[in-house]
Amino acid sequence: MKLLLAILPTVILTLYSQFITKWRIGMLADQVGPATALTRIIRYLSDPLVLSAYAMTFIASFAWFAVLERYELSLAYPIFIGVMFASVTVGGMVFFGEPVTATRLFAILLIFMGIIAGTR
Numbered sequence: 001m002k003l004l005l006a007i008l009p010t011v012i013l014t015l016y017s018q019f020i021t022k023w024r025i026g027m028l029a030d031q032v033g034p035a036t037a038l039t040r041i042i043r044y045l046s047d048p049l050v051l052s053a054y055a056m057t058f059i060a061s062f063a064w065f066a067v068l069e070r071y072e073l074s075l076a077y078p079i080f081i082g083v084m085f086a087s088v089t090v091g092g093m094v095f096f097g098e099p100v101t102a103t104r105l106f107a108i109l110l111i112f113m114g115i116i117a118g119t120r
Contacts, residue, residue: 004115006067007080013060015087017053019095024049026096082111 024047032043044050067076086108092098 003067003071003076003079004083006070007076007083009063010060010067010080011083011087013056013063014084015091017057017060018088019091020049020053020056022092022096024053079115082115086111 025044028043028047028050029040032040035043064080067080089098089104089108093100093104
């Protein structure tokens with residue numbers, strides 16, 4: 001449980017980054033239309049919310065340093081990835097209307113079982 005609490009700041013900041021990026025890129029892509037890749041990237045990177053997502057990812061790296069100071073990488077990283085996979089999958093379903101499939105739900109269940117086993 002201590003490991004999950006230690007990972008939580010990194011997870012929250014990374015989730016913010018992923019969800020904000022997905023939301024803003026979706027909106028901006030419609031505005032930019034069929035522009036060149038460079039034009040699209042410049043437009044995306046000039047958006048304050050996209051920039052905030054990059055900032056949160058950077059700050060998340062500092063939170064991750066604190067995790068690595070106290071826990072083995074071979075334990076912390078798989079737990080982090082499992083929590084992120086499940087959280088992003090559920091968030092995609094809730095916030096972006098992405099499809100809920102039995103396979104995805106089963107994968108999330110397996111991940112949570114692995115997290116429980118891995119943190120004992």
